[in-house]
Amino acid sequence: MTDATALVVDDEPDIRELLDITLTRMNIRCVTAANLKEARDLLAAQPFQLCLTDMNLPDGNGIDLVQWMQKAHPETPVAVITAYGSMDTAVLALKAGAFDFVSKPVELGRLRELVENALRLTTPASGAAASDNDSDGLLLGESLEINQLRKQVRKVARSQAPVYISGESGSGKELVARMIHMQGPRRDGPFVPVNCGAIPSELMESEFFGHKKGSFTGATENKTGLFRAAQGGTLFLDEVADLPVSMQVKLLRAIQEKAVRAVGDHLEQAIDVRILSATHKDLPHLVKEGSFRQDLFYRINVIELKVPPLRAREDDIPLLTRHILAKLAQDYESPQAQLSAAGLDKLKSYSFPGNVRELENILERAFTLCDGDIIDADDLQLAANEEGSGGHSTTPDGRIDLENFLERIEREAIEKALEATGGNKTAAAKRLGISFRAMRYRLKKLGME
Template sequence: MNSPTVLIIDDEPDIVELLEMTLQRMQVRTCSAATMSQALDKLGKQRFDLCLTDMRLPDGDGLTIVRHIQQHYPQTPVAMITAYGSLDTAISALKAGAFDFLTKPVDLQRLRELVSNALRLSLSTPEQKNVTQDEADPILGISPPIVQLRSQIAKLARSQAPLYISGESGSGKELVARRIHALGARAEQPFVPVNCGAIPSELMESEFFGHKRGSFTGAIADKPGLFQAASRGTLFLDEVADLPMAMQVKLLRAIQEKAVRPLGTQQEEAVDIRLLCATHKDLAAEVAAGRFRQDLFYRINVIELRVPPLRERREDIPLLTRHILARLAVRNEMPGSTVSPETLERLSNYRFPGNVRELENILERAFTLSEGQLIKTHDIHIAPCASSQDQQPSLTQIDSLEDYLDNIERTAITQALEETRWNKTAAAKRLGLTFRSLRYRLKKLGMED
């Protein structure tokens, strides 16, 4: 097998020499360019397994190179080299599609980790990628929101950028996080999920960062924390909005410094993780209310991925129902069950405030209690939807007025877009809105392309 080749784009000879020496010791071939025009010329003539580019170049900037590679060579990871403290630049690069970033002066251990991760991603074979993305995909569905979600996951798995996964309770945020990990360069390393709301506040620092023996009463041995457990892998912080303010400060430092300090020691330990965060709360609203630090939100929300609720993907309910019932049959070593057409219609018209998790609970109860192998409408304990003469829901059916109104608005906009073949100008006119107003609503409701 040929050695991988890395393109280094920098106009500082000392930096280029340092990168070349380090990579050559890793059995990696290098090629260098001092300007953007030289780099674009080399990219057009040769395939590279990784590109390292400085932000500032004599005839352009690294962001232009990142965008060019994303457009023309999307299978080539690209990492940005920025000046120390240039956080805004690094975040801009990640949002543009960069795999990761390094700061000057370059930390050689960090460089080696970045290169190893990028090359694992770049050198995986198309056959491996196809099997991973198709046959083993646990995210089921054929609806447009799920097709789009799969596409976004495949793209984001190729990055090391911190990712914020938003979505309602039960919509499958952890499943999405696991899928991103499985498709990424860290797939062979640990995936460590953490429910931030389930850890007592007095134990949080020890749980996250570890402790040394004797650091507090009951600390009878050294214990690694969750950051150390996820080293070289992925740390998934679920319900991150539940972190107390004091812990948010410590988490921000750990993310910025890529290091943690266990309780009972003054020494920091370097950690190499990819951070994924999720919550069912509106994190921007939590920031506005003063319950979540804005600087931490800025760091973990480099890229946001929205998981659609089940009511926005009703056409997936039959497929999900069959899959859940088949899994229940295997787990309980019992014959499989099916649902009657009337039951499936009842499920398809239900609002599912608890999303896929609620569907699973409904079907598990029906699977256990139904007589025979056909699940009927009375087995699922869901009230029929309102008749055409009475479309007004009772208050017991509305768990959140804002959510209910958003759903009505989303349905009306979707219908207008479908009727106008997704012509936004025509849809705005159909709804009696200005084009700008429609754009605002699409963004607010998470319906942008």
């Protein structure tokens, strides 16, 4: 940080002096300006690694400077100093492109965290470029839609603004969240994903905020909670629409105050966490219905990223297919299967209501059940009426759980075959009339390995 220079813009000499002293103690050279004109002149004259600006200036406001810097100096992160409790102003600044915000009176600990995060943007990790190119298979594809999404991810990764990721089930929303985390200044901190719909409502407050030992029946030890587990990193709230209204209120307060209080505790603890959220549901519609709080939606939806469905990027299907089949061959320690031209055509004509996740399931099933190493159209087992159906499937009337019923029959047949062959999987597969690879697939699917 010794080579870093920061620009502080504030019309109050006391604030400029306070920030100058704080930054100097962090070995950061500080240059100050009292108004927008001075700030613009200084930015034009020399490079800065960070800019801190007050909201109220004699010749304009901080948002004016943020918007100007987005055009003239987009590589310089700019943070806004807002009045205490003015979250609406802070949100407007983030929407305009501010890296982050800090409220008056300025807490020096919070300011240091902000500065350290901002300066990490100018010193990218060695793996950052690889992340941009999806070397780990994140957001695989070369379609126009995916390339555009990658550009948006790189841009929002530079901010600390909350991001709302919308898209259909299985389209890759968590992968987008992971990319934002990996390409941002918090990449060395934890990435904590949580499925909001999977937590029982009575345990939700404890899971998010933690609890003190003895605070309720069953609390036999202290619990950290998801917010504090994500300290210095990113908390990804998947299926955020499933949060009950009572929890929405508490989540809103935690985001606004940047602090949480564990169940049974009397003290709040400050948190430094970036919030990313996602759902496949129509959140604006839920806001209109009244089942999701408008003020919380406003806070988490500072920036929105839309993940395209697989059917909107048909050109990516061949690349995705090769990648998935290569991974399956590695997982099953088998030769890699190839998809026939007819099989590829059939996939391209399919609507994929379950998106990339469904493609993975289709190919895994076909890989394990096909006789050779060529997967043909029939091996994909796509019903004719499913192709181009727009993803709407019908379910039988009544309360018959057909999938569980069939799984139970399959499990019993496999158990009997294994028992009859003394646990020999190869012999059991022959007894059932299926290949050894198909046997391994079924054992894995049924959790019988």
